Amino acid sequence: MSVLYEIPVELHSSRYRVMLGSELSTSIQSSELFQAASQIILVTNSTLEVLYSPFIELLFKEVTQAVVRVTLADGEHYKTWASLDKIHSAMLAAKCDRNCLVLAFGGGVVGDIAGFAAATYMRGVKFVQIPTTLLAQVDSSVGGKTAINHPLGKNMIGAFHQPSAVYADMALLQTLPKRELSAGIAEVIKHGLLADRALFDWLHLNMSALLAFNPTALLHVVKRSVEIKAKIVGEDETETGVRALLNLGHTFGHALEAVLGYGSWLHGEAVGCGLVLAGKLSQRLGMIHPTQVQKIEEVVASAHLPVRVPAEAPTQALLEAMLHDKKNQQGQLRFVVLEALGKATVQTVPLALAKEVIDKSR
Amino acid sequence: MSVLYEIPVELHSSRYRVMLGSELSTSIQSSELFQAASQIILVTNSTLEVLYSPFIELLFKEVTQAVVRVTLADGEHYKTWASLDKIHSAMLAAKCDRNCLVLAFGGGVVGDIAGFAAATYMRGVKFVQIPTTLLAQVDSSVGGKTAINHPLGKNMIGAFHQPSAVYADMALLQTLPKRELSAGIAEVIKHGLLADRALFDWLHLNMSALLAFNPTALLHVVKRSVEIKAKIVGEDETETGVRALLNLGHTFGHALEAVLGYGSWLHGEAVGCGLVLAGKLSQRLGMIHPTQVQKIEEVVASAHLPVRVPAEAPTQALLEAMLHDKKNQQGQLRFVVLEALGKATVQTVPLALAKEVIDKSR
Incomplete structure (x- = not known):
């Protein structure tokens, strides 16, 4: 199989493409990027290394360069400096130079660490996301x-460092645990809500196909999500303006994750609930209608995502966590809210309103 | 006193100014950058904190924001992840947000660590170099x-992150140990050799004024050096082309530092000797005349910098160190060489020639 769609991401600092398709090992290996690399560093985790050993084997089948394999422990718990250093140490031990290529093969944790390792190795080398x-x-x-x-905060140490290419391979999603599939759908719902009413309506009608891992359904939501995200990131690479809209549901979501303890809810589950809360906040501000909030709640629930704030997350603790969110500046609470289904904006909101919305969502 | 010169640095990613003058505390404090910062983080080392306490006191005299002070241990030995983490931990504990400003008050070690801390805190905050x-x-x-x-290599983990301003204060140089003054002069000689024959000739005539800390002489060499460096960096921000010229003397220099053990020779001392070796290599390639090499050696020696390779650095060890330099790609030895005094270029050189030059410089 090969690449079905190529979505360009156009930035000031760089331009790259997101390749969508199925069983892309060969496409990746024959890419110019791969061919031009002096060394290739594969970063993955211990679970994926076993699960996808045929994919990985195929990836390096005819490779002539030195390949450095770094396997991290599986889990958000290991998204630490120690894992970062493990990658850097392996690269230095293998004498990787500035023309090497880091491959991030995994979910968000692997991608974030491997990307940061590439951003900071010799002040920046290329990397590809799989x-x-x-x-x-x-x-x-x-x-x-x-x-x-x-230790004092999630994602607090990092960099903006664009990949040189992204390969989104639908075949890799077939083994995803159902709970993680749902967590991913939360971000798709978010994209629909903030920028694409048609995508949101599509989700309302086709959630069961998506939950059944239908490849066509998966391809559709990945394609639309990447298109939406690429457009927004292209307008605001370093999150000083419009990119903030991508945080719809995330102020509540991050607070839920922090208060419940990381690992209790998945990030996507917290975002799902956060989308419902952001909808309710938008309604409370008079921006959208109760029936629209109802529809948001239905779609989130149909993805098997939580829609209620659990008793384990006290309101006061959630409010304090929101005040410490790195998106907030100088003690103001800023939320992404909805002007309509498919249209978002950023607004400063009094603490009392956020409190009211949380209290009414139990 | 106030700012005497402002030298613009114009890059793709940003533009900023290098301010030259004397006793600049008040200028810094009244700058827009300082005024606009939500919090200010002063990073310095334990020696400078005591030596310049009046300067620092004046700097924060009328500041209304929260000031976070981070004092690192003094020395290259502490240019580690532990020091970086000390800065990040202090910033997180003080709840610094994305509008904070990091002040790097110190030499290269403090500047490099504090700059990297700013580059990676919440994916990048502003910083000012003093x-x-x-x-x-x-x-x-x-x-x-x-x-x-x-542990496996110097400066291997880092980022390109431009300061928002640089304040070069001549008053701060008056307490500099003589050996460090000479080490700094090595880079000035380098700038003359690679881009400005007039600066090189000026050094030939005025070295004694410089070594006596004459403020006018210091101001002249800092101004010309910054102008030269700003021009080169402006043409090649991330070192993919012409910026490599700034490594004149550094391939030999880095190898000397590595083989002698870091801390034995100062970086500038190794560069001084490296400039002489680069001159000899250029002569061996038929690019410059022996009398020109003679003049380079005279100027370097007049700055009280070493011009001979010491017995403690065996030729074989130096060659191996050069092969591992991060500027070198795929096992080729690339050197910056001189086409004339004031004009440099990059050239691939056989190992045997480098060996010959080292052997003849003992």
């Missing part, structure tokens, strides 16, 4: 955000 | 190279 989860395909692999966690 | 050594004023503070050392 996202293996729906969440990474529709969101984290595009846009150049890389990071590791710090 | 270089306190001649080396940092004429070289490392301009151009946006930031880095820390890795």
Whole structure:
């Protein structure tokens, strides 16, 4: 099989393409980027290394360069400096030079760490994303955000470093746990809500096909998501303006993750619930109608995502977490809210309103 | 006193100015950058904190924002991830947001670590360089190279992150140890050799004034050095082309530092000797005349810098170190060589020639 769609991402600092298709090992290997690399560093985790060993084997079948393989432990818990250093140490031990190529083969955690390793190795080398989860395909692999966690905050240490290419391979999604599929769908719902009413309506009608891993359905949502994200990132590479819209549902979502303890809810689950809360906040501000909030809640619930704030997350703790979010500046609470289904904007909101919305969502 | 010269640095990613003058505390404090910052993080080392406490006190005299002070241990030995993490941890503990401003107050080590901390905090915040050594004023503070050392290599982990402003204060140089003054002069000689014959000739005539810390002499060499470096960096921000010329003397220099053990020779001392070796290599290639090499050696020696390869650095070890330099790609030895005094170019050189030049410089 080969690449079915190529979506360009046009930025000030660089331009690259997101390749969509199925069983892309051979396409990746024959790419110019791969051919031109002096060394290739494969970064993945211990689970994926086993699960996708045939894919990986095929990837390096006819490779003539030195290949450095770095396998990280599986999980957000390992998105640390120690994992970053493991990659850098392996690259230095193998004497990788500035023309090497880092391949991030995995979900958001692998992509973020490997991307940050590439951003900071000899002040920046090339990297390619091969996202293996729906969440990474529709969101984290595009846009150049890389990071590791710090004991005092998630994703606090990182860089903007754009990939040289992204390969979104539908075949890799077939083994995804159902819970992770749903978590990825949360970001697709987000893209529909903030920029594409048609995508949102499509989700309303076709959620069951998506939940059944229908390849055509998956391809559709990945394609539309990447197109939407590429357009927004192209307008605002380093998140000083319009890119903030991509945080729809994330102020509530990040707070839920932080208060429940990372790993309790998946990021996408927290975002799903956050989208419902952002909808309710928009309604409370008089921007959208209760029936629209109802529809958001239906779509989120149909993806098997949470729509209620759990008792384990006290309101006061959520509000405090939101005040510490790195998107907030100087103590103001800024939310992405909806002007309509398919249209978002950023607004400063009084703490009391956020409190009211949380309290009414239990 | 106030700013005497403003030298613009014009890059694709940003533009900023290098301010030259004396006793600039008040100018810095009243700058727009300072006024606009949500928090200010001062990064310095334990020696400078004591030595320049009046300067620092004046700097924050009428500041209304929160000031976070991070004091690192003094020395290249501390240019590590642990120091970087100390800065990040202090910033996170103080809840610094994306509008904060990092001040790097120190020499190259402080500037490199603080710059890298700013590059990677929340994917990049602003920083200002206040270089306190001649080396940092004429070289490392301009151009946006930031880095820390890795156990497997110096400056291997870092980023390109341009400062928002640089303040080169001549008053800060008056307390510089003589050995560090000489080390800084090595980079000035380099700038003359690679781009400005007049500067090189000026050094030939005025070395004693410079070594006596004459403020007018210091101002002249800092101004010309910054102008030369700004022009080159403006043409090649991320070192893919002409910026390589700034490595004149550095392939030999880095090898000397590595083989002698970091801390044995200062970076500038190794560069001084490296300039003589680069001159001899250029002569061996038939590009310059022996009398020109003679003049290079005279100027370097007059700055109290080494001009001979010491017995402690065996030729074979130096050659191996050069092959591992991150500027070299795929095992080729590339050197910056001189076409004339004031004009440099990059050339691939057989290992045997480099060996011959080293052997003849003992």
